Amino acid sequence: MPPSPPPIQATKQMKKLMADHFLGLDRASREGQPKVAWCTSVGPAELLHAMGFDVYYPENHGALLGATRLATEMIPMANAAGYSPDICSYLTADIGAFLKGVTPLTQAYGIESVPKADVLVFNTNQCRDVEDWFAFYARHWNIPLLGVRTHRGVGEVKPHYIADVVSQFKDMIPTLERVGVVKFDIDRLRETVRLSKECTTRWRQVLEFAAQRPTPMSFFDHTIHMAPAVVLRGKQEAVDYYDLLLAELRERVAGGVAAVPGERHRLYWEGMPVWGRLRMLSESLGGLGAAVVASTYCNSWIFDAFDPAQPFESMARAYLELFIVRDDDYKERYISDWAKRFGIEGIIFHDAKTCPNNSNNRYAMPQRLAKKLGIATLTINGDLNDLRCFSDEQAKTNIEAFVEQLEEKAA
Amino acid sequence: MTVAGGIDIGASATKVALLNERGDLLGSAVLRSGVDFALSASRGLDQALKEAGLEPHQVRVIFTCGYGRNNVPFAHQTRTEIAAHATGAYRHFPRALTVIDIGGQDNKIIKVDADGRRTSFKMNRKCAAGTGAFLEEMALRLDLDLRHFDSLARRAEDEAILGSYCTVFTASEVLSKIREGVAVEALIKGLFRSVVKRVLEMDLMEGQVVMTGGVVAHNPYLLEMMQESLGQPVLVPPRPQLTGAEGAAWLALKSLAQDNRQAGA
Numbered sequence: 001m002p003p004s005p006p007p008i009q010a011t012k013q014m015k016k017l018m019a020d021h022f023l024g025l026d027r028a029s030r031e032g033q034p035k036v037a038w039c040t041s042v043g044p045a046e047l048l049h050a051m052g053f054d055v056y057y058p059e060n061h062g063a064l065l066g067a068t069r070l071a072t073e074m075i076p077m078a079n080a081a082g083y084s085p086d087i088c089s090y091l092t093a094d095i096g097a098f099l100k101g102v103t104p105l106t107q108a109y110g111i112e113s114v115p116k117a118d119v120l121v122f123n124t125n126q127c128r129d130v131e132d133w134f135a136f137y138a139r140h141w142n143i144p145l146l147g148v149r150t151h152r153g154v155g156e157v158k159p160h161y162i163a164d165v166v167s168q169f170k171d172m173i174p175t176l177e178r179v180g181v182v183k184f185d186i187d188r189l190r191e192t193v194r195l196s197k198e199c200t201t202r203w204r205q206v207l208e209f210a211a212q213r214p215t216p217m218s219f220f221d222h223t224i225h226m227a228p229a230v231v232l233r234g235k236q237e238a239v240d241y242y243d244l245l246l247a248e249l250r251e252r253v254a255g256g257v258a259a260v261p262g263e264r265h266r267l268y269w270e271g272m273p274v275w276g277r278l279r280m281l282s283e284s285l286g287g288l289g290a291a292v293v294a295s296t297y298c299n300s301w302i303f304d305a306f307d308p309a310q311p312f313e314s315m316a317r318a319y320l321e322l323f324i325v326r327d328d329d330y331k332e333r334y335i336s337d338w339a340k341r342f343g344i345e346g347i348i349f350h351d352a353k354t355c356p357n358n359s360n361n362r363y364a365m366p367q368r369l370a371k372k373l374g375i376a377t378l379t380i381n382g383d384l385n386d387l388r389c390f391s392d393e394q395a396k397t398n399i400e401a402f403v404e405q406l407e408e409k410a411a
Numbered sequence: 412m413t414v415a416g417g418i419d420i421g422a423s424a425t426k427v428a429l430l431n432e433r434g435d436l437l438g439s440a441v442l443r444s445g446v447d448f449a450l451s452a453s454r455g456l457d458q459a460l461k462e463a464g465l466e467p468h469q470v471r472v473i474f475t476c477g478y479g480r481n482n483v484p485f486a487h488q489t490r491t492e493i494a495a496h497a498t499g500a501y502r503h504f505p506r507a508l509t510v511i512d513i514g515g516q517d518n519k520i521i522k523v524d525a526d527g528r529r530t531s532f533k534m535n536r537k538c539a540a541g542t543g544a545f546l547e548e549m550a551l552r553l554d555l556d557l558r559h560f561d562s563l564a565r566r567a568e569d570e571a572i573l574g575s576y577c578t579v580f581t582a583s584e585v586l587s588k589i590r591e592g593v594a595v596e597a598l599i600k601g602l603f604r605s606v607v608k609r610v611l612e613m614d615l616m617e618g619q620v621v622m623t624g625g626v627v628a629h630n631p632y633l634l635e636m637m638q639e640s641l642g643q644p645v646l647v648p649p650r651p652q653l654t655g656a657e658g659a660a661w662l663a664l665k666s667l668a669q670d671n672r673q674a675g676a
């Protein structure tokens with residue numbers, strides 16, 4: 001096997017940012033100031049920042065439980081408490097861990113427990129599970145649960161959808177003012193939207209570097225370096241971080257550094273990461289010369305629409321325009337476009353047992369795309385967090401056979 | 412004479428095939444894989460060599476495939492069982508194919524174009540439904556010898572309708588049918604039908620359909636039922652259980668030929 005590429009230096013700074021993020025939340029939670037808002041990953045974080053909250057993202061915690069492989073031990077606890085093994089395993093891992101009094105933040109940062117929320121804010125643009133998930137904590141702590149109920153299966157993002165979502169955002173303000181003790185100020189919202197825009201523009205540039213041959217960063221690197229775009233958007237730190245990373249990527253490209261040395265095949269990953277098996281998957285694919293250069297998942301934190309001149313409308317548009325909110329025609333056009341621009345030869349669909357919302361193989365999309373794009377597709381059965389639903393052996397054989405198929409085609 | 416070996420180490424059986432450069436089968440073996448894959452591979456190879464009347468040094472190259480493919484120290488290269496079955500089937504029937512492999516632990520549907528290139532494949536999920544393991548489990552529950560399944564199913568006058576695709580649910584369905592007095596022959600035919608259904612729901616069958624694997628080798632009635640369901644003839648290579656091993660050996664021969672061409676170039 002060719003030598004591994006040099007590690008990405010910016011990782012050190014990212015680790016520091018994440019530590020500051022969690023330690024700050026822990027302090028806020030213990031001292032009662034600033035107030036803590038829990039927010040879904042593609043929820044209205046800008047509004048919460050603008051109103052002075054420290055923002056915590058439970059899905060990020062879910063992914064940490066997955067990546068540390070604690071999830072599979074925690075899920076059964078939530079199952080026993082009545083949360084089905086068939087529903088979101090971020091939810092079951094997170095609630096299971098909470099019931100057991102466990103968090104990966106202890107090992108990583110010496111933090112005893114997740115920060116207690118003062119308010120919970122969800123957006124159903126991704127799924128209904130987030131509402132049920134937050135409702136557990138709302139009952140437990142007896143705190144307000146606020147949410148945006150977004151239209152799903154959206155084709156064109158029509159003005160009346162935007163108007164509806166805007167009015168739902170505005171509806172939250174009185175409660176947020178009461179809980180957070182900060183008056184709403186449109187200029188502060190403009191500023192956080194501006195910062196989110198700056199962050200997301202840079203994150204897009206990071207992802208677009210993968211159009212280079214060989215790519216300097218793969219999907220597996222993206223899943224790590226997306227963290228600031230997820231949990232620090234709306235803050236200057238995230239913008240600065242991506243400036244640092246982009247500078248390093250320019251150097252890597254100039255020096256011909258490949259994420260997968262000897263890159264021979266370029267793939268697209270559709271669906272959730274398998275958090276507890278990122279390394280295994282990365283090594284299996286990389287060992288065969290296959291680089292996963294693009295993914296729907298990491299692209300989900302590109303919000304082109306943000307515009308400080310129209311903060312509410314542009315937030316509504318940004319959170320409605322997302323892939324997960326859209327209909328299959330849009331999704332196919334989207335994947336086709338990235339596949340063409342990134343020189344994709346094959347798409348791996350991850351059918352995640354507990355997340356139908358991110359398992360786009362289930363309505364024959366792989367078959368349609370294979371035909372339309374003339375490329376190979378593969379579906380891997382697994383899950384984001386519940387490793388009881390994942391077989392290493394089957395996944396490896398599937399990947400190996402898929403790459404063999406690509407090689408036969410190229411021969 | 413150039414001899415190549417293919418060893419297909421499946422989760423339940425290990426299959427060995429020795430081919431000469433024309434692709435004739437010189438010797439073969441089928442044995443249980445057990446827990447020591449390397450040992451069963453070398454035992455199988457010895458048996459096949461003996462059958463072929465060859466000495467170990469006469470085998471120029473060995474490729475392995477299957478579940479235990481990475482556990483054989485004397486193998487030169489490995490291929491997946493998908494590649495091996497596709498090649499093994501195409502070698503006998505060189506045209507666009509849909510290959511159905513019913514194995515001990517999993518099923519595969521592999522599509523091959525007219526030039527023998529794979530265009531897609533699917534493996535069943537992590538579930539025994541429709542595999543050899545499903546039939547084994549049912550034999551155990553019914554306290555019957557699996558080897559009698561084929562003749563029992565053939566004799567059935569009726570067919571028990573089994574609706575579930577979960578092995579455990581099917582087992583309880585079978586038990587309730589027994590209580591209802593359904594004939595054992597009808598039950599076995601129902602179990603075979605369930606295998607056929609599980610396979611057909613995996614993928615669309617296109618072009619000529621070929622069936623491979625140990626389960627068809629031992630239960631030819633399954634083939635008849637598959638033909639009936641598809642309404643078209645289904646082909647089976649002469650030694651269906653050896654398809655993967657033969658495919659691996661054939662791939663080994665092709666790689667030798669390529670090396671020779673490169674050396675001569």
Ligand code: SF4
Pocket residue numbers: 059088089090091126127128129130272354355356357358384
């Ligand atoms: S989109 Fe899927 S993974 Fe994310 S919270 Fe909803 S169900 Fe869970």
